[in-house]
Amino acid sequence: MxxxxxxxxxxxxxxxxxxxxxxxxxxxxxxxxxxxxxxxxxxxxxxxxxxxxxxxxxxxxxxxxxxxxxxxxxxxxxxxxxxxxxxxxxxxxxxxxxxxxxxxxxxxxxxxxxxxxxxxGLREGFGVYLDGVNLPDEVYRDCDINFVFEELNRLLAGHGSVESHWQGPTETALYVYGDSNAIMKPLIAGFLESYPLCRGARVVDLTPA
Structure with missing residues (x-):
């Protein structure tokens, strides 16, 4: 599955x-x-x-x-x-x-x-909300959301991981949980900026500081 x-x-x-x-x-x-x-x-x-x-x-x-x-x-x-x-x-x-x-x-x-x-509760978390409707057609054609999932987990190794997801009508959310948002967010910032499917992604805290 x-x-x-x-x-x-x-x-x-x-x-x-x-x-x-x-x-x-x-x-x-x-x-x-x-x-x-x-x-x-x-x-x-x-x-x-x-x-x-x-x-x-x-x-x-x-x-x-x-x-x-x-x-x-x-x-x-x-x-x-x-x-x-x-x-x-x-x-x-x-x-x-x-x-x-x-x-x-x-x-x-x-x-x-x-x-x-x-x-x-001890762990912290945030959601990465990927734009599902406003990016160029070739981005959705050529990019793979499973690669996003795998790359986030690779970059977060030892500190957190993508634990679940939600696919809505206009966005797909990847929910990240781990030891500290302050540590995890910088680890994936470069990838979110560079990978076309992550362009304009919203990063939203899910837990209090």
Whole structure:
């Protein structure tokens, strides 16, 4: 399956109900523009194993939210947890080690039924939005977006990578995540300026500084 294969599943939720013994409803909301299959691989399945090993609760599915234009906005994973003073910090630490970006939020219901919110995330990211309609016809004919993907990953090696994409009606976005935007952006600046398909590309921060 190619990098630009269609995303076919936008929401998953297991059929089984949460066990009665789990008393805390919690949601990890990731500032991460990835689709359902990646969300499951990166967060849902590892978190399921993590909670099962601790006997501390279970994952209850996840979702991928979209902007009005169809672009991925963010994704989340819902869970039911056993009440424990150290559990939520442990989960947050685990999810940060899985790659949660800055701007993510952990939400849960407290004992007085007031929703609490904890910001978390360590990595930074930005989107490279390629113009899909305004460049000369020969640019689209002669250039290869897969080469852009490969070259960005080559230039970013050791610091970050293109983790997902979105193809809209007028732009194609490549979502880059890694250790620091301040480090990653200069590494690809020359390529974005020189490769015809990247002419006029927008580079937009996806995470807070």
């Amino acid at each position: 190619g990098f630009f294969s269609a995303i076919s599943r936008w929401f998953t939720k297991p059929a089984k109900p949460a066990p009665v013994v789990c008393q805390i409803s919690a949601t990890a909301e990731f500032n991460h523009k990835i689709g359902p299959l990646q969300r499951a691989d990166v967060y849902e399945e590892p978190l399921t194993d993590f909670l099962e090993k601790l006997g501390a609760g279970e994952v209850d599915g996840g979702g991928t939210m979209q902007e009005q234009n169809g672009e991925i906005a963010w994704c989340d994973v819902h869970m039911f947890l056993q009440p424990s003073g150290n559990l939520i910090p442990s989960i947050i630490h685990f999810l940060e080690r899985r790659g949660a970006p800055k701007g993510s939020k952990f939400k849960y219901d407290s004992a007085d039924e007031i929703e609490q919110e904890i910001p978390f």
